Amino acid sequence: MTQTDAFLDAARHLLGERGITTDAELVSPWLTDWRGRYTGKARALASPASVQEVAGLVNLCRKFGVPIVPQGGNSGMSGGATPDDSGDAIVLSLRRMNSVRKFDSEAKQITCDAGLILQALHEMAEAKNLRFPLTLGGKGSATIGGLISTNAGGTQVLRHGSMRAQVLGIEAVMADGTVFDSLTPLKKDNRGFDLKQLLIGSEGTLGIITGATLRLVPALAQRAVLWAGLGELRDARKLLLHAEQIAGDALEGFEVLPHHTLASVLDHNPAARSPLQADHAWYALVELAADTSAGGNLSALAEHLLEEAFSAGLLEDATIAANETQAEQFWAIRDGVSAAERALGPAMQHDISVPVARMADFVVETVPKVEAKFPGTRAVAFGHLGDGNVHFHVLAPKGAQSGVWELEEGKAISGLVHDQVTSWGGSISAEHGIGQMKLDELARLADPVHLAIMRRVKQALDPDHLLNPGKLVPDLD
């Protein structure tokens, strides 16, 4: 019997027939990331049903020297859940572990398995007149464990923070097979290093998240959604400060997009309508929201905000959604950007952040720089201005061949964008993580002191490099 067979036998004994498979038809959908950028191989697909089974499997993998690639909904953006092509690793899917362990409406907390799907969490919260204040495009497949492992973001970070801010407790299986349990949520706990924080955003390289306790917030009692036309992006930053000052905690979201992006959405989706009569260089989508109706009327607050902004000369035009349908229509424009951009042909996409105050200047400087260096390209930036995070897309020249242009020109373009971001004190990965996609760029651009500490921590907690090898931590020997 080969080592692989011995390992698979032992795993089958531990997990049962449902828990492990080598059937190519069952395994192969999970060997390619959803964007189709990366494809790997795996010895097997393991689907444990409990934290004890995960721990047992990790011990087995340790014994047989089998690397583990943890996977949630396989909806990541950086290839972090796709194995390499050696075929040495197993894919460890958490999808079978999708139970709610405890739902406490009064304390506004839920404890669940890592495989619970975001959409299901939203629905459960809504049914109890609560909400989970993080959402993103992949909510129908993204799992809680994956969202935590990648510290996911979205459009509500401005007010509610990223996934890190939603996590009250974590359960994880470490590389030595022990179970780290900090599920019980304590608002204050100063018993040493906050190891939970270390696991959040570690992309499965330090431990396999098997469960979590998350905060919920009250359901929205009211919201007001504004759409503004601006002469230039710097006015958006001023409008943001203005909105923070007037609306305070009620400011829930602040997104921007340039006219080029709005036009491509309108082209792509004939049902979409521009909220304003005329064209403007930039648009801001602003949401005010409140959990209670005690604080007064948000529509009145939104009107006050617009009046003040007009007086200050920040706006060319603006409108407030008259009802929920219209509010949804405004948001549908924003949510339709990705699909519309894809229809325009190949593009290099960059998920970057710089300090919020510098974002407008960064975009104003970087767009012409990129377009000048790569003639025929078009650089567009849109997204979460309130978080200092835009998606900076460089569209290929007309007629460029998809699959070829990216390879020929893409790397140099991304290199320039990342150089710019780094020189502005920013991050080459605001939301999407490093995975395998940005590993080389991280090695090239990160502070060597950061990298050295990361390597030491990785080495200390996973000395055999069993957990998600080839991801996030560059140049482990």
Added chain:
Amino acid sequence: MTQTDAFLDAARHLLGERGITTDAELVSPWLTDWRGRYTGKARALASPASVQEVAGLVNLCRKFGVPIVPQGGNSGMSGGATPDDSGDAIVLSLRRMNSVRKFDSEAKQITCDAGLILQALHEMAEAKNLRFPLTLGGKGSATIGGLISTNAGGTQVLRHGSMRAQVLGIEAVMADGTVFDSLTPLKKDNRGFDLKQLLIGSEGTLGIITGATLRLVPALAQRAVLWAGLGELRDARKLLLHAEQIAGDALEGFEVLPHHTLASVLDHNPAARSPLQADHAWYALVELAADTSAGGNLSALAEHLLEEAFSAGLLEDATIAANETQAEQFWAIRDGVSAAERALGPAMQHDISVPVARMADFVVETVPKVEAKFPGTRAVAFGHLGDGNVHFHVLAPKGAQSGVWELEEGKAISGLVHDQVTSWGGSISAEHGIGQMKLDELARLADPVHLAIMRRVKQALDPDHLLNPGKLVPDLD
């Protein structure tokens, strides 16, 4: 020349005469913690003036094998900044490094040296119509670096979070003399492990914090302070839920104290007045606050809150501070508890947390248990109910001798309280950290998996145990 002399010569060369001293008169005030519980010895007191000097000193210490005890305001509660009595270590004071590096009113951020004193930060923020939303009794001496190293709490955690939530960026000198710089605040940054989070609350055992970028919030536009008399502590939890529901984000603080504690404050401070006519078993001090006046009138909201709470039968009596003077008087009662308690004689103090929802039950069960097991003692719990964190004090029997009783009975009392806390899923250190005071109790009660991970991380980042030895991480070999 001895090794010590060679080290001191080199240090003097690096730091200059102001930067290092062995003068007993200058050194000795920093060898005892402010509560007088711990006294140690030190080779010297070093006071570097810049991050480069700190890094140089760490390299020297590494070369000569000299342990380092970082110290801020020396106002910690757990002996975390006091050296042991071997005399091997130096005390590295950050107090000379107290500059503001950048104050950005628009972005509401400050970047400062670690030695900046909290009170000074408060005053600077106020001068710009902003505030730093964390305060505590030692604000006149506590430094930013110390507050970060201990993840300090206070009375505003309910709304604004502990120190961790205020920190946007950190600069620290690591044990190998490298400088970890993550001062530039990015709202979103997913470039690997969040090492900043690992340093926060690590009590100087992983790195020496030399600078930080902190968030500021708008100055308060209005507040409403309520004082309520309750029949039992469980009603306080119900009142808290009620206040969260009605006031939402405007709920700034929620403190409780039993009648025994109020009475001791009134005895100790003849100028203090009980806010209510009659006595009640428990009192709640509730603050609503808003950064803007846009959200409506908080007094009206406070009245609404009280009306609803009366209707629900949660209150025996209650009053709203009629003006700022009265609001300050309510808070002066809360802030006077420590001094009043001290005047009652010896006590064992415990800084504990359990899940917020369980705190009332925990106190109701634990108080009689402790008093029954240790006849003549009186157990009182007061503080941050909204955070699941109370200060659980066990007062000595009348006539007990200070300094003797603590040694004879104290350890057993604390052992019982900590056993109780642990069995309720709580923390033996909610706010004050582990330092040297709770090291044995942490070793006795912490989850072995947590401890093993802590030791590995410590070993990885400080293999020579140079940084604050004998603190926080138990049983390093």
